[in-house]
Amino acid sequence: MAATIRDVARLAGVSTSTVSRALSVPDLVNPATRAKVRSAADSLDYAPNKAARGLITGRTGNLGLVLPDLANPFFPSVVKGVQARARAADLAVFVADTDEDVAAETGLVRALAQQVDGLVLCSPRAGADELAKIAADTTVVLLNRLVDDLPAVVFDHADGMRQAVAHLVALGHRRIAWVSGPAASWSSEQRGQGLAQAAADQGVELVEVGHFPPHYDGGMAAADQVVATGATAVITYNDLVAIGLLARLHGRGIAVPDELSVVGIDDIAMAAMARPALTTIRLPKERAGRLAVELLLTLLDHATAADEPPVRRVLRGDLMVRASTGVPPR
Amino acid sequence: MAATIRDVARLAGVSTSTVSRALSVPDLVNPATRAKVRSAADSLDYAPNKAARGLITGRTGNLGLVLPDLANPFFPSVVKGVQARARAADLAVFVADTDEDVAAETGLVRALAQQVDGLVLCSPRAGADELAKIAADTTVVLLNRLVDDLPAVVFDHADGMRQAVAHLVALGHRRIAWVSGPAASWSSEQRGQGLAQAAADQGVELVEVGHFPPHYDGGMAAADQVVATGATAVITYNDLVAIGLLARLHGRGIAVPDELSVVGIDDIAMAAMARPALTTIRLPKERAGRLAVELLLTLLDHATAADEPPVRRVLRGDLMVRASTGVPPR
């Protein structure tokens, strides 16, 4: 069906190698023949077969993105960032949603690894050793996770927590609750530690309420425990949790922010749509996706060279204070 | 790095052809040798190179999914359905978000077409002729769009509208507003027509308010026009629009559902989280994704045969009436 390099060669009256060169290393061929080849290729609507090319160059021109749950609005943003950068480099992106399942994650990674040049693992759930093993065979960039010295793009969670605490302290809060995410979550751990540090530095009391699933239901479940802590403000693992919390608080007739201030993390679109609008720490999600691909491309270029490429990017988030939130505690 | 079929052949003491057969057409080889090959393959952690296989079989083992906007929660659900079914058939999925851009859509489709066995075009924005052209070169299944006789999975929008109207009529509404989606949107068109029919059948007055972007901002923008119609109930193009509408109504101090009943379409997770919870028509999104792949697989199998495969699936949605909604008009 599709034209092959031979069809183009025949039509242009040259050899297949010349066609190949004319199209991928134009400077190596005579401008005249180059033009002939080009027009022949155009008229046949020829596009080189990526699989065949990959077989010989070792580059597939594809890239894999593995993430835990597309239903969490955090991740589509990352996908967009990754795709934007990948497209600019003429790479196609395999996306794999693991449904928060570690086993599925490693399986998918193995399946993808063989047909991509590199992999972006977004908030991977797998263990450190597992990830190290994967990284041994494949070029990998972690996104929102740090493991050994693996290349990674991460957010400065500690700084985000610092901002959140500063905001709450300025409003007069002195006792803050922290709703942590999944026990095995690297970012929950980071956020928790950053928060503990910030609380200590800024002289406020911190109560952890622990380990909830990273979505709406988790927040629903956490709400009552949060209330029981007697804290006047709460910071949640992410916005989805915050929104679930808001719902349960509303159900119990607890006014937000008058009786309890709520701060989320991520700044998903829904945060602005919630009523009252959710105060949150905005993470540069798309940018993180773009940078992850950027990093991957660098690594691929330096693959053979022995020099150390830059291997880690840390991105800062920003406090988003929204209308109708941020009332001092009673 | 990775083991090739030759490594396996050497280790098992057989030819590469035997390895190939033992792994892909096991019945053709002696059980004893089959076992030898299997264990050799296992110990080398061998997996056949998909690109090389594709070169000869003409099957890539990949599948493309093109959609307008991952940020709309409707689409991640479809992605999940597609991935689930694809995974079961051992296919990897390229996902391409076009950002609602028709030009980007056709470009991405062309780029993907060459390296997939088939394409699922979800709510495609491209023109009918464009799509027909694409379908001429590639096996394509449309999702939520009908064009000529192209294979498709669609929702029964007319029936959904019938249910929505029946619900509102039962509550006593006699004048309903319709907030339509993008002018070029097939599903908006379908929903509008279905609604018009339902309104006529059930004897209620319908006022269209027109053509808004299919997201939150569209709903915000539509709200004032809706109010101006004097309708006691409104049906919106989708849930995102409904939620935007809700926000603006809240801003204007208009009580929902007491002063205005709002019905969305899709049943995205956010619909249940909204306050008041949104009444909506639930569309079987994941199922649609699964069926689209199913259909694609059927088409691929029948590719050469001349017999007509089943080529269209129509899925019914269901009314989701949520707590605190559904009050008769004043």
Add this chain to the structure above:
DNA sequence: CTGAAAGCGCTAACAA
């Protein structure tokens, strides 16, 4: 039931 040989579409030495 198994092996040898050919070749999918392409690129990369190596010559000319």
Add this chain to the structure above:
DNA sequence: TTGTTAGCGCTTTCAG
């Protein structure tokens, strides 16, 4: 600057 040759990793005739 261009063509010839070889071969990426695999499957598939075609013999045996």
